[in-house]
Amino acid sequence: MTRLACLIVPMFPLAARLRSEPELLSEALAIVEGNGNNAHVVAATRRARKKGIHAGLSLAQSRSIMPKLIARGRDAECERTAQEALLEVAETFSPRIEDASDGVIFVDISGTERHFPSERDLAAAAIRACDGIGLPARCGIASSKLAARIAAELPQSPTIVDRGGEAEFLAPLPLVRLSPQLDTAATLQRWGLTSIGELAQLPESEVATRLGELGRELHYAARGIDPRPLIPRALPPDFREGMDLEWPLVALDPFLFIANAALDRLTKRLEIQGFACRRLEMTLTLEPDGYDARAIDLPAPTRDVKTMLTLIRLDLEKKAPGAPVMGFAFVAIPDRPRRAQLSLFGPSALSPEKLATTIARLISMLGEDRVGMPRTVDGHLPDRYAIGAYNPPPPPDLSRPPKKSRGLVAARVFRPPLPIEVVRNDEAFVAIKSDGDINGDVRVSSGPWEAEEGGWKETPNFRQYWDVELEKGTYRIYQNDGWFADARYD
Amino acid sequence: MSATELIRALDKQRRDELLPTTLEPLDALLGGGLPRGKIVELAGRRSAGRFSIVLAALAAATSAGEAAVLVDLGDHLDPQILEANGADLSRLLWIRPQTMKDAVHAVEMIAATGFQLVVLDAGLHPIRGKRVAEASWVRLARTAEAQGTAMLISTPYPMTGTASEIVLNAQRVRPKWTGSGKSPRVLAGMTVDIAVTKHRHEKEGRSARLEFVTLEAATR
DSSP states (O other), rough: OOEEEEEOOHHHHHHHHHHHHHHGTSSOOOOOEEGGGOEEEEEEEHHHHHTTOOTTTTTHHHHHHHTTTTEEEOOOOHHHHHHHHHHHHHHHHHEEEEEEEEEEEEEOOOTTTSSSSHHHHHHHHHHHHHHTTTOOOOOOOOESHHHHHHHHHHHSSSEEEETTTTTHHHHBBBBBHHHHHHHEEEEEEHHHOOBBBHHHHHHHHHHHHHHHHHHHHHHHHHTTTOOOOOHHHHHSEEEEEEEEEEEEEEHHHHHHHHHHHHHHHHHHHHHHHTEOOOOOOEEESSSOOOEEEEEEEEHHHHHOHHHHHHHHHHHHHHSSSOOOOEEEEEEEEEOOOOOOOOOOOOOOOOOOHHHHHHHHHHHHHGGGEEEEEEEOOOSSTTTTEEEEEOOOOOOOOOOOOOOOOOOBBEEEEEEEEEEEEEEEEEEEEEEEEEEESSOOOOOOOEEEEEEEOOTSSSOOEEEEEEEEETTEEEEEESHHHHHHHEEEOO | OHHHHHHHHHHHHHSSHHHHHEEEHHHHHHHEEEETTSEEEOOOOOOTHHHHHHHHHHHHHHTTTEEEEEEEETTTOHHHHHHTOOOOOOGEEEEEESHHHHHHHHHHHHHTTOOSSSEEEEEESSSSSSOOOOOHHHHHHHHHHHOOOEEEEEEEOOOOOGGGGEEEEEEEEEEEEOOOSOOOOOEEEEEEEEEEEESSSSOSSOOEEEEEOOOHHHOO
């Protein structure tokens, strides 16, 4: 028999808002829907409820009761991301889950008996996991969706309905629990029915004759029969977090403060699924209208918030949005974090995730062209070089001895080459002068050696090189529209 | 012995191993190579062979399959010479900071990642950026010890203070030239004297002479 768990987040619009702005938890806050005179409360915090604010009151009525009430509009972005976060938590318990509605999720827990000592432990773990992402949830477990949902709605969470005990569980509950929007409630009350059990005791055909198909379904539900199957949802291709702001932001630091919290939530969700962020897409809603969309490619999948935040800062500093920001959304394109194979007898391998994070932070600190793998370049001029992405091969399985060094003299290349003044006597060098510390009489020199690149061009790069020994060092110099020192032998 | 104990024992053994530079006189001076988990400082003025020693150490480590980093403050690296020296460039991370502060910060970050050899070459005198506080070197020494990273700091003058395990001083002797009279002269190599000016566990004052050859002379 299939066993289903239902996770419900009571007052979901409020819970979603508090997940984004947890500092409002202790305030008198009301979530309102609608504008102007039509604005009405849909949910309120405990402090506001204690003063008499409840769902259905207009904002004007609420303010007359409590002038200092903080009102926030429903935030579709917040609610969507909270729902996604809830789904992802549910997916850590079972791959078969159904997205029923805002703040309501069904989880097929059949086959999870070996992972938890009891269903109550599973339900408690699910509640704890929801708390971990900032969503206070209730949980009910039963053999049908209806019973599981009603069990989850009860205040004493978690509620476990025994296998086959659905009818018995439902019997004492009031009829309104079957469906809050029950149109036939008044009719049933006129019949003198108050509990679900009383409806279940009536003959099915009689109820169907009087109330039609709806009556038959109600009777089934009252007997704990719910033939609706679980409809599993497909895995989303990306992870999204964002929110609409109460007022437009014009400075970078306040935006980064809010973005930090959103990225923190995003990475927690990625971690739950065993993913890391490979590419971060950012959409800014601008005032009065318009969007600014941009994407940041990460060197390797990472979950490091600091790195992502630094890259966002650099991106925004490089190209400002050009208008105040009214809202934002981050979309993380997930990828599996790279894993290193530990070696017992060879050199230790670098952690790919740690390496990617460090390289991203170094790039954000120094610039993209200043961190990478050195590469040789075909050519003739000695100062040529290239730098590429650092992606080292795995270390050898067994330690091996290093190759014997050839003991080559290294040339410290000057980038850019330093202009110098050369004093010559006939063909011999006499002295070298410069604004820096390349000064002195030439002791020994050798050359010239000719090097040319771009011979097919109209003006090929042709240079004549010499090695010169001064009292304070040995240099490589060349002539090409002037004299330059491009390396010191060191 | 359990698997955990085996891994710990192998890790300890790995940390006790030295990282040879394959320059025999220098390795003899260091007792076999660069010690893991310690800072070795190499100080020397112009053309004293510091960069040649740095490249030899990087070539030796990468050719053995170890991951290495060169934090190149002066942006002086010539990849052609490094590869000709036997280095596996695919295992080398090249970082080119513009100030000493960024360089030290980069070394600290990268050492914490688990690289086996981290080399900071501070370039030429005067060093770019402000002088680094001694506390930063002490922090680097702790990071190196925690990660088992061999750290080689190449500077124009001693900077690391109490944080280093060994301080070597490089002195240029003379470059060597071939050819005399009317035959063309060619720079053939360089002789460098290295002296131990500080060693925490051994006697100071020992020295060695290193011979380096130019690529042209080596391929002739």
